[in-house]
Amino acid sequence: MNDRDEGTAAGTQTLADLQHWTWVLGKAQQMMLEHGIHTMGDFPPSDWEKMNVPGWGDPGDFVRASADFWSDTMKLWQRFLDPATPDTRGERPEHARDKRFRAPQWREEPLFDFIRQSYFLIADHMLKGVDALPGMDSRQKERIRFATKSFVDAMSPTNFAATNPQVIERIVETRGENLLKGLQNMLSDLSKGQLTQSATDAFRLGENIAATPGKVVHRTPLYELIQYAPTTETVAKTPLIIFPPWINRFYILDLSPEKSFIKWAVDQGISVFVVSWKSADASIAGIGWDGYVEKGQIDAIDTVRALLKVDSVNVIGYCVAGTALAATLAVLAARGEAAKVASATFFTAQVDFAQAGDLSLFVDDEQLAVIESLNTDGYLDGRFMAATFNLLRGRDLIWNYVTNNYLLGEDYAPFDLLYWNADVTNLPGQWHLDYLRDLYRDNMLVRPGAMKIAGERIDLTTIKTPAYVQAGREDHIAPAESVWKMTEHLSGPIRFVLAGSGHIAGVVNPPAARKYQYWTNPESTESLTAFMDGAKEHPGSWWPDWREWIAGFSGGEVKANGARMPGSGRRKTLGDAPGSYVRQR
Structure with missing residues (x-):
């Protein structure tokens, strides 16, 4: 039996963890709501009217726009506290096949399953909120949607050591050495001003890549x-x-x-x-x-x-x-x-x-x-354009490597396509x-x-x-x-x-x-x-x-x-x- 199984069997530790994370998640939701209210206060009433965004001209609109979010949040809490509560929504197909959460811990362990579902719930409602914004032309709305999606991808729990079960397990297995290796990888990337995506010494021009005579x-x-x-x-x-x-x-x-x-x-x-x-x-x-x-x-x-x-x-x-x-x-x-x-x-x-x-x-x-x-x-x-193109697919070309190479401390895999992608002009x-x-x-x-x-x-x-x-x-x-x-x-x-x-x-x-x-x-x-x-x-x-x-x-x-x-x-x-x-x- 591993340490995780022992903690589950003990009962008291699981209850303490549950209480702690319930407080953390509840506090996080409170902070998000308070931040939204304070943000409204940064704009004078004339700006609210110009932007015509729900809740920025009439506080009642903010409450109505939040109703679906809080309803879904309460349902998620009910399922977490009482696993027998049926999930009437069902998991969306794009969530089920999301490669970031393919590790079994994200579904088998109740705490991380809750974190995963909370993330999807918040992300879906943030993007839905953008789609519902009135008074904007399509280009402006697309820019807001792109920025929101980029933010949502950046805030995934897979990108943080404390909320990624694989990273937590790796820290225990390596006694923290994965974080040291990840730090070394990150500092190396910072020094060259570019994200590394493939083993840099695996390919040689004219030998095993660009080698057609x-x-x-x-x-x-x-x-x-x-x-x-x-x-x-x-x-x-x-x-x-x-x-x-x-x-x-x-x-x-x-x-x-x-x-x-x-x-x-x-x-x-x-x-x-x-x-x-x-x-x-x-x-x-x-x-x-x-x-x-x-x-x-x-x-x-x-x-x-x-x-x-x-x-x-x-x-x-x-x-x-x-x-x-x-x-x-x-x-x-x-x-x-x-x-x-x-x-x-x-x-x-x-x-x-x-x-x-x-x-x-x-x-x-x-x-x-x-x-x-x-x-x-x-x-x-050329690094500027490389960063721009990576941002267009940030989930795959940025955050994937933050998790694997900075948090997990993985070695860079040799991949000719990604080697080329980093060979900027x-x-x-x-x-x-x-x-x-x-x-x-x-x-x-x-x-x-x-x-x-x-x-x-x-x-x-x-x-x-x-x-x-x-x-x-x-x-x-x-x-x-x-x-x-x-x-x-x-x-x-x-x-x-x-x-x-x-x-x-x-x-x-x-x-x-x-x-x-x-x-x-x-x-x-x-x-x-x-x-x-x-x-x-x-x-x-x-x-x-x-x-x-x-x-x-x-x-x-x-x-x-x-x-x-x-x-x-x-x-x-x-x-x-x-x-x-x-x-x-």
Whole structure:
């Protein structure tokens, strides 16, 4: 019998604990209520009326708005004090599958079961209260809801040693050494200004990550162009250029060999090139739309065309690089050079930012001023953007590691995706601000003629290039509804595919993994809802579907020799893949 069982059998200790925690929880609820009342007093009556929030103009409204909360609270207390009291509400499915509370102690031990249910009760009512706020536009309400949800996630009892049964047991088992190890982990993270999510010494660029064989065949102050060595005797005549997002390292598409989209595409008989963007420093501080379109994407397209002596290329744009790719296609169309691109594939990319998701909540004049103040020598430290993206999924990407690595003192597990996630890049400051203003705030890209890039007025409706548009059903960065809007602005033939999972896992899903699913619909539909109503679900990865589609733009087959073999043509190479820019910090 362990110590916990002995305490339960003794009876008196259990009663003392019950009395203590009853007082603590009751006091906590009292403090929350008192805080709410005092907060009301901080606003003059005129402000209450302007905000039109229940209870801030009429104390009676506060009482009525609290009735459901206190009713549910009393029912929970009754079940805790008398376990025979039936639970008429039942547990909500999202609560039952919440990974934070999967340890059996959260349900088997009455005290922690009470703490868990109390947390869910308070969290649900806080979010319900936001939804009920009148007199606010939808954007304002979404910002309040996001802040409330972030607060709710931060205040989870799993995040505190005194209310997490696993942490308490670990303290007993290790005699507190887990807290010392956790403190060491926390101090290390504070010193580098970034949360650690994976073992930092488990991966080596060019060896077990970003290891697909290739050569750097072109270098500019903005990017390196990597050409990968073919693995088949013949390859598609039309090569493929991949434009990854410049806010991350390119090797999200070249993780471990089993997950690498680049390796898979090479093995499919495609001549693959990828752009590796330079992490910003003072030398490229002034670069903007013109730079990333003209000196970045168009320069890479022309370089590959000249190197392989082909008329056109296929291109992929991932996330923000897909947004820029749409601008590039519009520039080429305006110049009468659209034929340089045979097909365009968009991975979770947006052009219409009217429904751009939670990230748009961070974009207003005040937030932009803060970002501008963070610019150092004309560029923005990549750790700022990393923290922002982590905050969008704080429960999984922040608090999960606070619990495991700070409280439990766990060792960091090796995970290539999280290693990549922490490998941040700096951003040109003015370019980042322009991107946020022009797109997230003002949504200019979809207004014909509103933007001038590389000397051309941008009109997405002039783009007739065949397009493959992939979205993620659970994408929190580029929501599927927002990605869908691309189909409403481009004029060429479009194949839209909705993949299971989110912004990363929905893209990096090799067929061998046999994970998730994707949906297609051959019919022309006017909305994502209509698309799903008639869609067919396919198990596994969408990559083979894309391979079948892009085969129609392959231009036939050629032997994989000469310039198709990096280092064998007349052009000198500049080193092995993954190149030097990916290593710069």
